[in-house]
Amino acid sequence: MQSQDVAPRPTPASDPVVDVEQAEAALVEHYPRLVRIAYLVLPPGLGRGRRVMTAHALAQRALPRGRAASPVIPAQANGRDGDPGYAFVRLRVLRAALEAGGKRRGLPKRSQLPPLLPQVWGLKLFPRSGGADELALDQQLSALSGPARAAYVLRGLEKLPDGDVRRILTEAGAADADAALRAADRVPARYELLSSPEFDACSLQARPTDLMRRRQHTKAALAAAVAIAVCGALVALPGDGWGPDGAAAPVYAQNPAAEAALDPGRLVRVTGTAWESAARTDFSAWPARGDLVDDDGLLRRALAVWARPGEKVRLSFTPGTQTGGPAGPPQLLYAGTVDNARVVILYDGLRIARYAEPKDGTAGAALDFARVDGASGAEAAAIVLDRADGNVRYLTAPWVKKAAERDLMKPGAGAMDLTVTDGITSPLASPATRAGACTSWNVLQLTDDTGTHVLSDLGELVPARLTTGRPAKEKDATGSQALHAWAPYACSLGAVRSQGVRSVNAWQFAEQELPDGSGTGDWACTRAETWRGDGSRTLAQFHTPGGAYGAVVAKAEGGPACGPRDPHVLAGVLWKSEGGHWYLLAAGSRDTASIRATGGISGSAQGHVLAVRAKEGAQAELEGTLEDGRSISGLR
Structure with a gap:
């Protein structure tokens, strides 16, 4: 069940034979990363706005022709490590990005044309701004050729050795992979910056297009329409002509406030x-x-x-x-x-x-x-003052008595005190801009008269509050039990970065004895609440004994599941035992009276857990019945 943030080794074939279903699953799961790779490799001369749209277009066109449905119940996941589907779509994205920056000979290729889709009329979309370090790296990468940028990205973002980088570049169409690697050597190895919001083409800000030009074009079109309308209206007007302007205010009235x-x-x-x-x-x-x-x-x-x-x-x-x-x-x-x-x-x-x-x-x-409307207490305890070199400094509330840093993935390691001067903390490592494998997740721990609170930098001005416990009974993620409950699921916080998150609650809703007798698996639900009320994100995760990470087995965007309004959840996963047998495992919250699986896997059980023998790749639908008789469906 362990998930590692290390890219898979490429398969030797230039176009590996991958099932469409497998490629689609990889594309959906790793879409933000693939778009980031395309954005970094595309020529900077396109401009930030067109690079964004082109990067999305290239990622969306990475699938081969044909269509297949993804399994309703996901199989036991290993991240990108060893996933041929991911290697396949990454190669296609790289090939298209390099082609987009190549020289035109005759008619332009499809990747060299402005993308037909996606399109947003009247707005310019571009990534959020980073700091001076990100700007300097962007300028250095812009001086490289497309293959050299691709080499730098594969080294830094994908953590691939030079041999694999050379093979992928060759398969993607680079004429001289060795020259690309030598050129990439000239840029300092600031690989952690590649995960910055500066290069995240999925977390965007919007500005209007050229308003003056739009206005001129609109005026020209309106003038023609008005002229026709006026000519027709004048024929029908009475002798008195146009009426007064009525209560209309002056066009450029000043606003004292x-x-x-x-x-x-x-x-x-x-x-x-x-x-x-x-x-x-x-x-x-x-x-x-x-x-x-x-x-x-x-x-x-x-x-x-x-x-x-x-x-x-x-x-x-x-x-x-x-x-x-x-x-x-x-x-x-x-x-x-x-x-x-x-x-x-x-x-x-x-x-x-x-x-x-x-x-x-x-x-x-x-x-x-x-x-930050409605923020109080721990939610109004800190503001991000500065991010630099992978670190973050906070300005803390005047009622904060003590600040410390701790690694959420190492609950037994204790907290390291931070120096606070005029409310400003000394720098601590930020997970918001980290690149590479998720091996730690550093959080801010603040103490005031009401107790101790844990906050996480998620790439925004205000850190998110971390809590544990059944919905509507959450408490701060402090104390040994709460910290141990969060440890396997800390890396899942990366899925809600830059989403306007107010708080994240981790709740263990079930335990299940594994069919092969290897121990007990834990089912947890992490729900991120946003400042705007809607847009919440719920992840159901499964953690097996000895695993460092919980595996995300189901997601839900919005909706009340696993929240205070509906503290119920049902999720399942295809799990492979040490003996090589596949099972459908499913669990619901404690008040689940029964679970039933239909479709490619059939089975039922009384109580809130289910284990049924299955075949690899089988599909199933989950339905549960609560103790009060209400039906619930499994998260997808």
């Missing part, structure tokens, strides 16, 4: 002791901190960029977060120097906005948003 919101002198500033008598422990009780809180020039620039971000401003926001200017003067939480940047953090009651600019100018300024 909006103007006041841009005045640094009107920023809300809270004193350092206000939180002690505040009715709520939320962001409104945070004091203004930092060495630049009196720099009116910096504050004015931050407010102006918030209201009118320029074309060159790197803008990012969590899903469901509005990016418009503040309705009134926001609250200042921080303004200070962080490494080589000046940073301003503002709060308007609903959102956190972080503005950053270089110390030596304003070129490359960035503006990030996060939705």
Whole structure:
């Protein structure tokens, strides 16, 4: 059941014979990674927006012709390691990306044309902005040839040795794989940056297309239509002609509230002791901190960029977060120097906005948003101040007494204290930008008057709170039992990065004796709740004795399953015993009275667990009956 984040070795054939069903399953499971590979390899001259669309198009065209359905109950998974389906679609994506950057001879090839699909009218989509390190790497990679970029990506992102890289490049159509490897050697091996949001073409931000050009084209089309309409209307108008404008306001009326919101002198500033008598422990009780809180020039620039971000401003926001200017003067939480940047953090009651600019100018300024409405207590205990070199620093709430770092995958290792200076923690390793195998997951542990809380960086401004326990009875993931419950499932947090996640709860809903007598398997449900209310993500996972990781066996986007409104779950997996026999294992929450499997596998059992002999690749549907008589279906 162990899942490793190491790419499989390529098969020797240039086009390995892979079942369409297997290729489709690999494409669906690893789609974000394949799109990231295509985005990194495509020529930078396309521009970020077209690279995004082209990367998605190449990944979606990686399947061979034909169609087959994926199994309803997934087989025991080993990640990408040894998966010929993944190796097959990765090779096709690489081949198409290299072809897109090749020289045109005669008519352009399909991959060299703008993609017909996907298309988004009226918007430009591009990845979120990273830091100075990501920008420098992007510039260095842009100077390489397509095969050299592919070599760097296969080395760094896929963790492949040079022999395998050379073979894959040759199969993908590179003329000189050795030259590509030598060229890739000239770029520093900052492989951890390849997993940055800067190169994630699946987590996007949207901006309008050229509004002036759109307006000119629209006006031209409307003018022709209006001319025809006016000519016809004038024929029918009475002698008095056009009527008055009525109650229409002037076109460019000024908004006093909006103007006041841009005045640094009107920023809300809270004193350092206000939180002690505040009715709520939320962001409104945070004091203004930092060495630049009196720099009116910096504050004015931050407010102006918030209201009118320029074309060159790197803008990012969590899903469901509005990016418009503040309705009134926001609250200042921080303004200070962080490494080589000046940073301003503002709060308007609903959102956190972080503005950053270089110390030596304003070129490359960035503006990030996060939705935080209703945050209090542990949810309002920390804000990401800075990410650099794979580390993250937090600005903590004034009521935080102690900060520490711990590895969620090593519950017995203890926590390492962090230094906190004026609310700013010393750097700790961030899992949000890590590349390669998931061998650790470092989290922030904060202690205040209400207890200890565990928070995880998921690539957003506000870390997500981690909890354990049956839905509606969750508690912070602290204490030995809670930490051991989270350990096998820590790496699954990577599936909800940059999704606007507010909290994640891990809940062990069943235990099951394995049919071969090798021990007990654990069934757990991890549910991520978002700040916007909808968009929750539920993962059912199965963990066998001795395995480092839980295997994701079912997913659900949205819906109440495994949450406070519906604390029930049913999931299954095809499992292979040490003796080589295949079984369908299924489990439901404790109040499941019976389980039934239909389709390619037939069987039933009273109680909340089921084990039935099966064949490899068999398909089945799961249905359960709760103790109150209600029916539930298995997560897919």
